[in-house]
Amino acid sequence: MTMPTPPTGVVPPVCTPLTPDREVDTSSLTRLVDHLVTGGVDALFVLGSTSEVAYLTDRQRTLVVDTVVRHVAGQLPVLAGAIDTTTPRVLDRARAVVESGADAVVVTAPFYTRTHPAEIARHFRLVARDCAVPVVAYDIPMAVHSKLPAELVLELAGDGVLAGLKDSSGDEGAFRRVVLGKRAEPGLAGFAVLTGSEVTVDSALAMGADGVVPGLGNVDPAGYVRLYRACRDGDWARARAEQERLCGLFGMVTVGDPGRMGGSSAALGAFKAALHLRGVIDCPATAEPQIPLSAAETERVGKHLATAGLL
Amino acid sequence: MTMPTPPTGVVPPVCTPLTPDREVDTSSLTRLVDHLVTGGVDALFVLGSTSEVAYLTDRQRTLVVDTVVRHVAGQLPVLAGAIDTTTPRVLDRARAVVESGADAVVVTAPFYTRTHPAEIARHFRLVARDCAVPVVAYDIPMAVHSKLPAELVLELAGDGVLAGLKDSSGDEGAFRRVVLGKRAEPGLAGFAVLTGSEVTVDSALAMGADGVVPGLGNVDPAGYVRLYRACRDGDWARARAEQERLCGLFGMVTVGDPGRMGGSSAALGAFKAALHLRGVIDCPATAEPQIPLSAAETERVGKHLATAGLL
Amino acid sequence: MTMPTPPTGVVPPVCTPLTPDREVDTSSLTRLVDHLVTGGVDALFVLGSTSEVAYLTDRQRTLVVDTVVRHVAGQLPVLAGAIDTTTPRVLDRARAVVESGADAVVVTAPFYTRTHPAEIARHFRLVARDCAVPVVAYDIPMAVHSKLPAELVLELAGDGVLAGLKDSSGDEGAFRRVVLGKRAEPGLAGFAVLTGSEVTVDSALAMGADGVVPGLGNVDPAGYVRLYRACRDGDWARARAEQERLCGLFGMVTVGDPGRMGGSSAALGAFKAALHLRGVIDCPATAEPQIPLSAAETERVGKHLATAGLL
Amino acid sequence: MTMPTPPTGVVPPVCTPLTPDREVDTSSLTRLVDHLVTGGVDALFVLGSTSEVAYLTDRQRTLVVDTVVRHVAGQLPVLAGAIDTTTPRVLDRARAVVESGADAVVVTAPFYTRTHPAEIARHFRLVARDCAVPVVAYDIPMAVHSKLPAELVLELAGDGVLAGLKDSSGDEGAFRRVVLGKRAEPGLAGFAVLTGSEVTVDSALAMGADGVVPGLGNVDPAGYVRLYRACRDGDWARARAEQERLCGLFGMVTVGDPGRMGGSSAALGAFKAALHLRGVIDCPATAEPQIPLSAAETERVGKHLATAGLL
Numbered sequence A, B, C, D: 001m002t003m004p005t006p007p008t009g010v011v012p013p014v015c016t017p018l019t020p021d022r023e024v025d026t027s028s029l030t031r032l033v034d035h036l037v038t039g040g041v042d043a044l045f046v047l048g049s050t051s052e053v054a055y056l057t058d059r060q061r062t063l064v065v066d067t068v069v070r071h072v073a074g075q076l077p078v079l080a081g082a083i084d085t086t087t088p089r090v091l092d093r094a095r096a097v098v099e100s101g102a103d104a105v106v107v108t109a110p111f112y113t114r115t116h117p118a119e120i121a122r123h124f125r126l127v128a129r130d131c132a133v134p135v136v137a138y139d140i141p142m143a144v145h146s147k148l149p150a151e152l153v154l155e156l157a158g159d160g161v162l163a164g165l166k167d168s169s170g171d172e173g174a175f176r177r178v179v180l181g182k183r184a185e186p187g188l189a190g191f192a193v194l195t196g197s198e199v200t201v202d203s204a205l206a207m208g209a210d211g212v213v214p215g216l217g218n219v220d221p222a223g224y225v226r227l228y229r230a231c232r233d234g235d236w237a238r239a240r241a242e243q244e245r246l247c248g249l250f251g252m253v254t255v256g257d258p259g260r261m262g263g264s265s266a267a268l269g270a271f272k273a274a275l276h277l278r279g280v281i282d283c284p285a286t287a288e289p290q291i292p293l294s295a296a297e298t299e300r301v302g303k304h305l306a307t308a309g310l311l
Helices: A026-039 A058-072 A087-099 A117-130 A150-158 A172-183 A201-207 A221-232 A236-254 A263-277 A295-307 B026-039 B058-072 B087-099 B117-130 B150-158 B172-183 B201-207 B221-232 B236-254 B263-277 B295-307 C026-039 C058-072 C087-099 C117-130 C150-158 C172-183 C201-207 C221-232 C236-254 C263-277 C295-307 D026-039 D058-072 D087-099 D117-130 D150-158 D172-183 D201-207 D221-232 D236-254 D263-277 D295-307
Strands: A044-046 A078-081 A104-108 A135-139 A164-167 A192-195 B044-046 B078-081 B104-108 B135-139 B164-167 B192-195 C044-046 C078-081 C104-108 C135-139 C164-167 C192-195 D044-046 D078-081 D104-108 D135-139 D164-167 D192-195
Touching (some): A026 A221, A044 A058, A058 A087, A087 A104, A087 A117, A104 A117, A117 A150, A135 A150, A150 A172, A164 A172, A172 A201, A201 A236, A201 D201, A201 D236, A236 A263, A236 A295, A236 D172, B026 B058, B026 B221, B058 B087, B078 B087, B117 B135, B117 B150, B135 B150, B150 B172, B164 B172, B172 B201, B172 C236, B201 B221, B201 B236, B201 C201, B201 C236, B236 B263, B236 B295, B236 C172, B236 C201, B263 B295, C026 C058, C026 C221, C058 C087, C087 C117, C087 D058, C104 C117, C164 C172, C172 C201, C201 C221, C236 C263, C236 C295, C263 C295, D026 D221, D058 D078, D078 D087, D104 D117, D117 D135, D117 D150, D150 D172, D164 D172, D172 D192, D172 D201, D201 D236, D221 D236, D236 D263, D236 D295
Parallel strands (some): A044 A078, A078 A104, A104 A135, A135 A164, B044 B078, B104 B135, C044 C078, C104 C135, C135 C164, C164 C192, D078 D104, D104 D135, D164 D192
């Protein structure tokens, strides 16, 4: 089996624009894809947490992948989440996105159940065995309540089970173990190590990461592309300046009142409000049962955009 | 809208027998249903955690509900889980089980996402609004990583959103707040408060609970029915003796080596091994990626059965 | 070594009254002791979580034990917490309370450090080896962030390391495993299994527990004594009625605004406000950095007292 | 009040060498201090987690600070932990270390109790009000089970309550918010932001951190000093090479079998084994109830030293 290299560089997790009655707004979605492609990104990741995958029905999920794959028409690789609780359900979701034309699937550890490292390993092995495209592991303890151990990731990479890692754990020490473990093993040259952080991209790339999957990249793809290129050029001062501008912009995820809404509502609400304010999407609605930003909160998102030079 | 009273009494969460290649074994499933009905249970709960709902594909889930509803043919009410991450997905699952003939749906708080009590309330309100049958809340923090506050449960019950509660939190103090809150409010007389515990059923019924949803009830339905009746008769000494026998039997969930497998593998593996040893189902397999019990572990399940007088 | 049986029955964890400038108010403390003794309790537990042990300096801790031991003058046994992070520090605290005359020490698992079941076992073994009085294990995961496994408690009891268990875990299923494990082993007849719950005392005693350590017992010792006696008499209807009255009274711990203060401030603040309103202590102050109840919150404590017939 | 700037640069948390019977080995301790000073470190931090502060009695704690302060004799600043559960106890510990001559105290959020952000703020304000030397906040969620919010740290810094932050949270995104928040506020120029990470020091310094408090710095102080200087010189390639060598060395904390011991035993056991193998301290014993490394595990520590060029 030849394992095609998964995408590297800037790979934004694409937001899913919704209509006011919570249907997928495909014309806003294709405008968003154009906005990202124009921004210079290297690949797209649909049906991740930032895409509100946990809130989309199966029909809507398929509509999203179909729409994006058809629209990019091979210009860029499209990764798609196959996010579900356990192996048989993930395989069903993986088949669906592969049928829609996804180039790779992104898969988490089992959730909802009480799991174990041995079961997590078995899960990825079984998914990869039966999946027609490369599998990227999605390490997101905030959602699945277990952390993928660095050693397990490297073992599965070495066995050809995993083609990449998207690390949204926020644990930069463990991330670095994967980066260094990859470098120590020539056979892992094609394994893609991607950070899901918005605010430590320069650090991650300086360590040797292959790319970044920033939710905030929906709002400012060109900024992340500049950041990525500065890092690749070894111009760390320029990278740091760009990263710090993006850190300021990322402050938008804190405008939602934590006494009134959860973290997903606040972060996804801010990204969508920003895309709406920038004229990319028609409606900033997030899926149910998320709580919408207030008018005052939305105004503060606008101030973040203005400060970052985006309005 | 008249809200039909949900079932009370002994309501086992029905295991899903699988074939060696992990397909639903419908003939074992109907034999298991007969075993439960013969045991005297009051209703059945399919597609809960004990049913391995998190491991069944949508097709398998529908096959399970169809099979059970057709087989019980109205002799007993059938509750069905509509277990998924958020409102739109839960509504899809609820429609499916209602179409298959479920008499009520059982729904958890959102999971995978970072949620908030206000979003949990909104979730249940939206599900109940669009669902054709009564909604029972499923409080299972171990799986969804948030606890349903007693006050929220009572508020939603008072508003006609919830028809019942299945409490698998293990927090007997909070459970009692719901029981006492219900009693204080005449309008909540029809609200069913059910414990998901196997080992504190006598306590829960003494407090005033309406019923019990014991996973171990698959293995010994008659035992739980005797326990329930002893409690209803106010014969607490008899209830305690029966409960203590069942506590001993429940020790089977600890035979699986925790160094080698997770808690779901151990508990569901033990229940299925016991059903296989008792001749109720053809194969003890659990779904992927769970780790099977070893031969020695299965033998220890047999000893638990023998001690409890079930072999 | 003969292991003296630790106290059973009603063993309130004694609040530590403070002056407005946060010094131990010894005259209020002895009045509180009189209030408890008059209420009919079987023993006293000082320097537990309800005593604000985590907020008292070593000097204040010693003053508390000295004051209480001298005042009860052998009428009742006095247990004392030796609450600190690890073995050497716990031993220092144990020596101090033994010197003050405590009849037994109460000890948690290690905290602050990243511990392990093998280290927890070693901790209790070393403490018991070097401690002149019986050791009672204090299972309080909310504080120490690990749970004492039932099997470990029974093993340590069997080896004469532990003389009793105070279970504040809220996990009634695990508590029952200890109760049943004790009963199965004749050598454990003297091992005291105590629940720390205020609201499931009838359940715990019906299961076979030996006693109860209720923080709310400061406010209404006579109520817990009546409850205990009703259980010992096997009059479960009377027990349940008394317990339900106490459950209503326990509602006082929710009057403190959780947006403004933590759970310790709310619970200890309510107990002290109630003791102050009942005229038992001079000042309701809690130790720094706890947040005081507002006047309106204190008024609601008073309503709980009135409803329970205590004002 | 003028708030003296706390130390920056490389500030190792000094291990506490013990004799085989677990007494403080003061001659090994002074040798260790010489080893660190010779290595070129900028200051010393005693009585932190790496010093086994949670395992030392009050007498031993005082002996440690006295010994180190007397031995360094003003050559370097000495920070000391005042690690205890709440405000009154922390103040007692702070007074003790100030009396011994510590130049600053390091203080965590309250632990063991159920706390709240408002109580955490009040705690630091009260400690700083009554403490004669500058207060550095110690953010260590792994130990205290709450995270210091970046905004709270900045607010307390702005009010002159905190002189610095030692961040052992592993959350580099939140760390960066503090670094950037400090830079945005000219009044905070003297506030020292220190990372407690061993493996992302180059990243933290590139972001703008003021220093590092690496436990592994006991083993290889010269390595961390070279790393710090390379960063200060802006020689990121040299910094990265040094950091990666130290990442390899840090692998020693994983030699202890996690099935047999907790994370503190494994990490502190490895550091002490390495110091013993390097001839700096006489005995590698860790305090009770930690589990010692086996001979085979110690041998693997030696291999890590050899690979890093330290044996």
